Amino acid sequence: MMMPSTDFEIIPVTVVTGFLGSGKTSLLLQLLANEAFGDTAVLVNEFGEVGLDNLLLSEVAPETVLLKSGCICCTIRGELSEALNDLFSRRQRGEVPAFKRVVLETTGLAEPAPIVSTLAADPVIRHHFRLAGVVTVVDAVNALDNHQREPVWLEQVSVADRLVLTKTDLVTDEAAQNVEAYLTTLNLVAPVIRATEQGLAADNLLIIGDLEGQVLQEVEGWKVSAVLPASFPIGPSVGGNRPEHLSHTQSFCLEFDNQIDWTVFGLWLSMLLNQHGSNVLRVKGLLNIAGYDAPVVIQGVQHIVHPPIHLSHWPNTDKRSRLVFITRDLNQHTIEDSLSIFANHLQV
Amino acid sequence: MCGLCGTLGGEQHWTVDGHVSQDSGFRRRERYRRIALANRILGMHRLKIEDFQGVSYVLSSATGKQEIVSDLGALWRVAETLSGTQFDPLDPLLLQQLQRGDR
Numbered sequence: 001m002m003m004p005s006t007d008f009e010i011i012p013v014t015v016v017t018g019f020l021g022s023g024k025t026s027l028l029l030q031l032l033a034n035e036a037f038g039d040t041a042v043l044v045n046e047f048g049e050v051g052l053d054n055l056l057l058s059e060v061a062p063e064t065v066l067l068k069s070g071c072i073c074c075t076i077r078g079e080l081s082e083a084l085n086d087l088f089s090r091r092q093r094g095e096v097p098a099f100k101r102v103v104l105e106t107t108g109l110a111e112p113a114p115i116v117s118t119l120a121a122d123p124v125i126r127h128h129f130r131l132a133g134v135v136t137v138v139d140a141v142n143a144l145d146n147h148q149r150e151p152v153w154l155e156q157v158s159v160a161d162r163l164v165l166t167k168t169d170l171v172t173d174e175a176a177q178n179v180e181a182y183l184t185t186l187n188l189v190a191p192v193i194r195a196t197e198q199g200l201a202a203d204n205l206l207i208i209g210d211l212e213g214q215v216l217q218e219v220e221g222w223k224v225s226a227v228l229p230a231s232f233p234i235g236p237s238v239g240g241n242r243p244e245h246l247s248h249t250q251s252f253c254l255e256f257d258n259q260i261d262w263t264v265f266g267l268w269l270s271m272l273l274n275q276h277g278s279n280v281l282r283v284k285g286l287l288n289i290a291g292y293d294a295p296v297v298i299q300g301v302q303h304i305v306h307p308p309i310h311l312s313h314w315p316n317t318d319k320r321s322r323l324v325f326i327t328r329d330l331n332q333h334t335i336e337d338s339l340s341i342f343a344n345h346l347q348v
Numbered sequence: 349m350c351g352l353c354g355t356l357g358g359e360q361h362w363t364v365d366g367h368v369s370q371d372s373g374f375r376r377r378e379r380y381r382r383i384a385l386a387n388r389i390l391g392m393h394r395l396k397i398e399d400f401q402g403v404s405y406v407l408s409s410a411t412g413k414q415e416i417v418s419d420l421g422a423l424w425r426v427a428e429t430l431s432g433t434q435f436d437p438l439d440p441l442l443l444q445q446l447q448r449g450d451r
Contacts, residue, residue: 263382266363266420267389271437274424298362303421305362330438338437345446348384 010130011088013102014206015115017156018137019146020108023166027137027195028105031202041091041099043083045106080104080118081125088128102129103206111152112136112159113302120304131306133161133207136190140168143179154249157183158281158326159301160190161207168194186251188324189218189284215297216315219286219322249281252332256321259290260343268342269298269305272335277303279330285323295319361419376402386423392445393431397423 018024032040090096106115112134119131136156139146146153157163163183168176180192193205204214265287273280284299297309325335363382364375379399387396394410397417407423408414409430417423424435436442 262365263363263378263385267382267385268437270363270420271389271424271435274421275434275436276438296365300362307362308365334438338443341443341446342437345449346385346388348381348388 011100011102011128012132012207013084013104013119013129014132015104015106015112015119015134016137017106017110017112017115017134017159018108018164019139019142019150019153019156021142022108022137022139022146023195024105024108024137027164027166028103030195031206032103034202037202039097039100041087041096041102043080043087043102043104045080045104045110080115081122084125084129101132101206109152111155113155113304116159116301117304120306134159135162135164135205135207136160137164137166137195138179138183140165140171140176140179143182154186155281157187160187162205163187163190163192164195164205165192166195168196187282187326188251188253189282191218212311215286215309215311219315248329249327250330250332251326252324254323254325254332254336254339256288256323256339256343258343259288260321262289262291262296264342264346265289265339267346268339269300272338273300273303273305276330279328280325281328282326283323285321287321287323288319361421363420382420386420389435389442389446390427392442393427393433393435395427395431 016024016028028042031037032042084102087096087099087102091098104115106112116131116134119125119129136159138157165176165180165183171179176194180194183190183192207214269283280300280302282299282301283305285297287296287298289296292310294313295311297311299306323339325332327335364379379402383397383399383405390396390407395407397405397407400406400416404416404418405423406414407417407426407430413430415426415430417426427435
């Protein structure tokens with residue numbers, strides 16, 4: 001029997017999101033059935049009067065807690081804080097086994113940014129829990145439709161550290177590949193993994209374990225610079241026009257040869273996010289900071305930036321700083337020029 | 349903690365890199381440099397920040413209005429309220445002033 005732990009370690013929280021019906025619960029059932037995940041607590045955020053998902057998950061994860069108030073963001077914040085605090089208290093009192101990680105399944109209608117913000121900024125939560133990462137489940141059958149019609153789908157995909165493609169067995173291989181390629185264009189930093197893959201590496205998928213190794217592996221893929229195409233190579237078009245919420249969305253990677261002054265960068269990014277945070281769907285970077293031999297990883301969602309992570313070494317001989325943005329109504333060159341001017345001219 | 353005012357803890361914001369915070373001298377130097385650099389931008393709209401107890405900042409306007417701000421996350425929002433202008437790093441005018449070395 002697992003003994004209760006009384007030490008105050010920081011517990012990783014993996015957020016699993018994805019639009020309604022994308023297969024989040026099925027994925028969790030598949031992953032958590034593995035014995036290695038027996039020490040996982042699951043929080044389910046369910047929209048509607050009667051929550052069903054927690055009943056399904058209870059079979060494999062007895063410490064499931066249901067958050068009742070679906071997609072209303074400010075309510076989620078309060079409830080999420082309360083649920084996490086309650087879970088931690090019960091763990092410390094020995095009323096529940098000393099779980100080592102938490103998986104939070106959001107409702108399909110949830111905007112992920114307020115959840116990330118709660119984990120990063122809540123003064124109590126941040127001392128006991130840390131965001132391990134966001135896994136977004138994308139349904140290969142309905143990806144285009146959701147993408148065209150639902151602005152929240154784009155936010156869920158943008159915030160992802162891992163994109164899991166489900167229901168690929170219900171579409172042709174070509175269609176599945178097109179969805180994969182499109183997701184890669186949209187979110188340059190998240191590997192796309194098919195849920196049907198044999199031997200799905202659950203620890204990598206849920207972003208637990210060797211954090212540094214996973215980051216170093218991901219960085220290799222951050223080289224593409226892209227503007228979302230006006231039409232998509234998958235499925236039927238919707239009315240032929242590009243929806244408003246997609247018309248000015250860009251995903252791009254900035255690269256800098258010179259070392260970056262951390263203080264100047266902090267001033268610049270904090271100013272940018274204060275003024276334009278709601279249009280910065282995602283920022284993630286590997287930075288070569290003056291005064292450090294090894295790189296620093298930074299990532300943020302809208303107005304929230306997580307504490308920087310210092311890696312022990314560079315993934316390869318390429319020591320340029322790379323900064324990936326997913327933006328709405330913000331031009332790549334405008335951002336690049338601004339950072340460049342700050343870096344070259346903001347001096348004491 | 350300050351025995352007189354009861355100020356607790358230190359600045360907790362992502363811009364303050366906790367990785368180097370073991371060295372209090374380095375941390376203090378970085379803090380004063382951060383203040384000096386921020387003042388170059390704030391000075392464009394006649395605002396100024398100063399250190400407060402090593403844990404927060406006092407933001408002042410030219411007319412004597414003052415606000416305490418906890419970190420850079422709050423600084424720009426309060427600066428906009430005090431000055432009635434926006435601090436936008438993408439603003440061409442602000443970038444021109446930086447390039448000219450204005451303050």
